[in-house]
Amino acid sequence: xxxxxDILRASAFDHSEVVAGKKGLSREVKMIxxxxxxxxxxxxxxxxxxxxxxxxxxxxxxxxxEWIESLIKNxxxxxxxxxxxxxxxMPKEMINVANHYDFPIISLPHEITWPIVIxxxxxxxxxxxMKIMQLVEDxxxxxxxxxxxxxxxxxxxNKIANLAGNPIILEDARLQTIAxxxxxSEETNTCKAVIDHRVSSLFKNKVLQSPFYKDIQKGGxxxxxxxxxxxxxEPQILNIMIPIFSNQSLYGFISLxxxxxxxxxxxxxxxxxxxxxxxxxxxxxxxxxQTSNKKTIALIEDIxxxxxxxxxxxxxxxxxxxxxxxxxxxLIEFMESKKENNNNxxxxxxxxxxxxxxxxxxxxxxxVIIGNNGSLYSVLVSFSPKQIKKVTPLLRExxxxxxxxxxxxxxxxxxRVGIGGVYDKLDKVxxxxxxxxxxxxxxxxxxxxxxxxxxxxxxxxxxxxxVSDSEEIRDFCYxxxxxxxxxxxxxxxxxxxxxxxxxxxxxxxKETADKLFLHPNxxxxxxxxxxxxxxxxxxxxxxxxxxxxxxxxxxxxxx
Numbered sequence: 244x245x246x247x248x249d250i251l252r253a254s255a256f257d258h259s260e261v262v263a264g265k266k267g268l269s270r271e272v273k274m275i276x277x278x279x280x281x282x283x284x285x286x287x288x289x290x291x292x293x294x295x296x297x298x299x300x301x302x303x304x305x306x307x308x309e310w311i312e313s314l315i316k317n318x319x320x321x322x323x324x325x326x327x328x329x330x331x332x333m334p335k336e337m338i339n340v341a342n343h344y345d346f347p348i349i350s351l352p353h354e355i356t357w358p359i360v361i362x363x364x365x366x367x368x369x370x371x372x373m374k375i376m377q378l379v380e381d382x383x384x385x386x387x388x389x390x391x392x393x394x395x396x397x398x399x400x401n402k403i404a405n406l407a408g409n410p411i412i413l414e415d416a417r418l419q420t421i422a423x424x425x426x427x428s429e430e431t432n433t434c435k436a437v438i439d440h441r442v443s444s445l446f447k448n449k450v451l452q453s454p455f456y457k458d459i460q461k462g463g464x465x466x467x468x469x470x471x472x473x474x475x476x477e478p479q480i481l482n483i484m485i486p487i488f489s490n491q492s493l494y495g496f497i498s499l500x501x502x503x504x505x506x507x508x509x510x511x512x513x514x515x516x517x518x519x520x521x522x523x524x525x526x527x528x529x530x531x532x533q534t535s536n537k538k539t540i541a542l543i544e545d546i547x548x549x550x551x552x553x554x555x556x557x558x559x560x561x562x563x564x565x566x567x568x569x570x571x572x573x574l575i576e577f578m579e580s581k582k583e584n585n586n587n588x589x590x591x592x593x594x595x596x597x598x599x600x601x602x603x604x605x606x607x608x609x610x611v612i613i614g615n616n617g618s619l620y621s622v623l624v625s626f627s628p629k630q631i632k633k634v635t636p637l638l639r640e641x642x643x644x645x646x647x648x649x650x651x652x653x654x655x656x657x658x659r660v661g662i663g664g665v666y667d668k669l670d671k672v673x674x675x676x677x678x679x680x681x682x683x684x685x686x687x688x689x690x691x692x693x694x695x696x697x698x699x700x701x702x703x704x705x706x707x708x709x710v711s712d713s714e715e716i717r718d719f720c721y722x723x724x725x726x727x728x729x730x731x732x733x734x735x736x737x738x739x740x741x742x743x744x745x746x747x748x749x750x751x752x753k754e755t756a757d758k759l760f761l762h763p764n765x766x767x768x769x770x771x772x773x774x775x776x777x778x779x780x781x782x783x784x785x786x787x788x789x790x791x792x793x794x795x796x797x798x799x800x801x802x
Contacts, residue, residue, distance in 0.1 A: 245273075247320060256363075315344050327352075327353040386402065395705050407514060414443070437474060465572070540621065543623055551669075603644050612768075660694060720796040730776055
């Protein structure tokens with residue numbers, strides 16, 4: 244991009260003076276034209292440096308104002324005017340309008356001719372264009388070479404930071420940080436603080452809620468956005484963010500922070516032309532991760548089915564898995580809403596979720612294998628038989644920490660975790676996996692169970708999971724509850740829910756009232772009606788358990 248500020252370096256402007264609109268010197272200029280007729284603005288394409296003597300304006304203020312506004316409206320970049328030729332002094336009204344719109348007006352000496360101005364402009368313009376083209380070629384070649392050499396994303400981002408002379412931040416499409424490039428090995432405290440604030444959740448949420456980001460989500464391809472990073476008692480720092488697109492997909496954003504110096508048009512060119520190399524590297528990384536994940540899922544499938552002599556297992560021998568050690572299974576579901584799931588937006592959520600889960604578990608267990616099929620993450624944890632008594636407490640601790648971190652990133656209630664039993668032999672890992680799946684299924688049907696469920700804590704639901712004939716469960720359920728169900732359907736009452744909570748509270752009126760936020764008298768009245776409807780006496784432990792089993796079954800059947 245060539246600006247008015249750049250053009251002022253051309254020889255024809257050696258004795259010129261910017262008399263208005265100085266804040267607009269960063270406007271892009273694309274061509275030059277001479278306008279010596281009142282309706283010249285109607286023929287502008289946009290981006291012109293308009294040259295004139297303005298002999299046709301006269302001394303009427305309204306004509307001066309209307310003419311300069313017409314130039315601005317039709318996209319002129321700036322006005323170069325020989326005031327001494329006809330106007331004598333630059334009219335105040337024109338200066339006021341130009342300052343209001345940050346529209347540069349350049350005063351030229353009367354002796355200079357338009358052919359000289361045009362020739363000087365074109366020579367300078369073409370030279371600058373050649374420099375820009377050379378810069379673009381150099382930037383693209385150097386970055387593409389790094390991609391071809393399979394250098395890391397961090398190396399590429401560091402290179403861009405050095406070229407631009409300012410810190411660079413690379414993020415995925417959900418604004419999760421991929422890499423930060425600094426031009427110095429030791430940044431100032433202010434710069435570090437600015438970078439920390441820039442990658443904070445507070446600033447990211449500001450971007451995510453912006454019209455710029457929302458438009459991109461809908462398929463728009465905005466070129467860039469400029470936002471300021473504000474720190475207390477520190478000057479504002481400009482942040483320039485440019486989206487990275489490839490094959491109609493958004494791969495992320497590259498941002499420049501003006502920590503060291505104001506950005507130049509050349510810096511923007513560097514930023515814009517680095518997106519191709521970054522998109523290639525991100526795409527390559529994404530494909531590698533997908534291929535690796537498919538292999539990991541295949542490995543998990545073989546292990547849980549007892550196939551430890553297959554080709555895929557042989558390929559993963561470098562993981563140093565001790566096949567004499569047992570494994571426990573964990574299933575984690577990420578409940579990302581359909582609204583959030585956009586196939587045209589790539590992010591690193593899968594990689595980040597897997598990393599958070601794996602990091603804590605790796606501290607205690609010899610091997611952790613994790614793969615995902617969409618939103619479902621399968622985890623196998625290998626441990627020494629000597630550890631068996633410690634495995635469950637360690638899993639409770641580390642899964643709890645991982646879940647807290649995941650919820651911090653993605654929001655509460657977005658994850659469910661089912662954990663299978665811990666057994667002393669590897670051939671039981673398939674059983675552990677089934678149990679983890681059962682625990683996860685129960686969590687989906689019973690929200691009151693929370694976010695994490697160990698199979699050993701399943702309780703009565705374990706019996707339900709063992710019954711393969713759903714019709715038998717249905718018949719049992721309706722034998723005990725059909726009258727209550729009919730009563731609620733006909734009267735719109737809530738006897739079933741009250742009765743269920745009453746049973747879970749060991750038939751305590753007070754505890755039931757507390758759980759349901761009701762007055763004890765209300766609960767007592769409802770339970771009295773329940774006892775009038777059901778067929779059996781609740782003082783019998785046998786029937787109390789049967790009704791609880793029937794209520795839990797009914798909840799499953801409803802879902």
